[in-house]
Amino acid sequence: MRLTSLQRQFLWPADVPLVELRSWIREQLAVEGDVLRWALTGVGFSADGARTLHVEAVISA
Amino acid sequence: MPTLMLVPTGIGCAIGGYAGDALPSARLLAAASGCLITHPNVMNGASLYWSDSRVHYVEGYGLDRFAVGDWALRPVRRQRIGLLLDAGIEPELAQRQIQVAEGCRASLGLDIGPVISTDAPLDVTLERGASGASWGRLGCPDALLRAGERLKQAGATAIAVVARFPEDPESEELAAYRQGSGVDALAGAEAVISHLLVKHLQIPCAHAPALDPLPLDPQLDPRAAGEELGYTFLACVLVGLSRAPDLVTGERQPGDLDAAQLGAVVVPEGALGGEALLACVERKLPVVCVANPSVLSVTAEALGLSQGVFHASSYSEAAGLVLALREGLSPASLGRPLPALQRLD
Numbered sequence A: 001m002r003l004t005s006l007q008r009q010f011l012w013p014a015d016v017p018l019v020e021l022r023s024w025i026r027e028q029l030a031v032e033g034d035v036l037r038w039a040l041t042g043v044g045f046s047a048d049g050a051r052t053l054h055v056e057a058v059i060s061a
Numbered sequence B: 001m002p003t004l005m006l007v008p009t010g011i012g013c014a015i016g017g018y019a020g021d022a023l024p025s026a027r028l029l030a031a032a033s034g035c036l037i038t039h040p041n042v043m044n045g046a047s048l049y050w051s052d053s054r055v056h057y058v059e060g061y062g063l064d065r066f067a068v069g070d071w072a073l074r075p076v077r078r079q080r081i082g083l084l085l086d087a088g089i090e091p092e093l094a095q096r097q098i099q100v101a102e103g104c105r106a107s108l109g110l111d112i113g114p115v116i117s118t119d120a121p122l123d124v125t126l127e128r129g130a131s132g133a134s135w136g137r138l139g140c141p142d143a144l145l146r147a148g149e150r151l152k153q154a155g156a157t158a159i160a161v162v163a164r165f166p167e168d169p170e171s172e173e174l175a176a177y178r179q180g181s182g183v184d185a186l187a188g189a190e191a192v193i194s195h196l197l198v199k200h201l202q203i204p205c206a207h208a209p210a211l212d213p214l215p216l217d218p219q220l221d222p223r224a225a226g227e228e229l230g231y232t233f234l235a236c237v238l239v240g241l242s243r244a245p246d247l248v249t250g251e252r253q254p255g256d257l258d259a260a261q262l263g264a265v266v267v268p269e270g271a272l273g274g275e276a277l278l279a280c281v282e283r284k285l286p287v288v289c290v291a292n293p294s295v296l297s298v299t300a301e302a303l304g305l306s307q308g309v310f311h312a313s314s315y316s317e318a319a320g321l322v323l324a325l326r327e328g329l330s331p332a333s334l335g336r337p338l339p340a341l342q343r344l345d
Helices: A018-030 B023-033 B061-070 B090-107 B141-153 B171-177 B185-203 B223-230 B237-242 B273-282 B315-326
Strands: A002-013 A035-044 A051-060 B001-007 B036-038 B055-057 B072-074 B080-085 B112-119 B125-127 B135-140 B158-164 B204-212 B246-248 B264-268 B286-291 B309-312
Touching: A002 A018, A002 B125, A002 B135, A018 A035, A018 A051, A018 B273, A035 B185, A035 B273, A051 B185, B001 B023, B001 B315, B023 B036, B023 B055, B023 B264, B023 B315, B061 B185, B061 B246, B061 B273, B072 B080, B080 B090, B080 B185, B080 B237, B090 B112, B090 B141, B090 B158, B090 B204, B090 B237, B090 B315, B112 B141, B125 B185, B125 B264, B135 B185, B135 B223, B141 B158, B141 B185, B158 B185, B171 B273, B185 B204, B309 B315
Parallel strands: B001 B036, B001 B264, B036 B055, B080 B112, B080 B158, B158 B204, B264 B286, B286 B309
Antiparallel strands: A002 A051, A035 A051, B072 B246, B125 B135
């Protein structure tokens, strides 16, 4: 097993409500490996006004 | 009213970012709620600890799975705690850990054993995320899991793990932490270690770092003092695990605690981005956001969360809100002016 630290920024899709955000973030991280620990560590805005999500995680592969 | 108290690890919370310094707040919330589920970062003060039958000590990975609804919690009278030592710990420092275990058996009556050392050093490295939160990794996670499996096979129902952590007594980061203004650099890696074990074994686990004693600091912040009273950080972990609830991944029994029973969640106002909190939002649980500054700013406002959010300027106020919710009182009725009735067109 190998552990890897990740920092990712995603655009928060307008059609993903807050109550689905947890599952949506997990889906984005799952493509990188088995998620061990993660957190949404920031919410911001891109230049065009879209909301951005800053996520930090540790995954195993 | 089962209540979840979260103070995320390694984000420098003014209350709870140090050595068990959210413990008084946890005790108050336990009294207000009658049943508090919280994690080792809140309860562990190295040589300092407090045992309260109303507080359920649940490691972060298990806490997330509980909040999501995957796992339940089953209260127990006692756990048999296996002690897992990193092979990277020097012999004298390892002996200090064993003496703490012996002391907890003799003086507190805890059921501890067996003891195992990993078959290779765990090789812990510390990291810092862009947010400022502490993270970390293990170079040899398989050695950790192998040792954990052997302890479980030998009858341990919970595991206290002690890993050798890198240290730099001269670092500015450590000096800031000891003087009450920094992030706990070890906390993120500690969480990774305990998450790995709990995910793999599905039994209660918690971690204490092995470190050499630090030179005396006359300016030591009281919140960090718990970590400088002894040679180890292990006593609080053993006490916490001794009555930690079982993690139930299969069929539920009467008396099990399930996320559906939760009545509220209490969280620092800038730390709403963790999995457990987001799962509580999915359940439409009341969220009590406490003024407790950290390096994060994931607030209710940033998430667009307004329904069911209650702001508290302190944990005392949060306890009042929890008590009101427990009694079925509308928190809005406790302040003035009374908000206008909503009228539907």
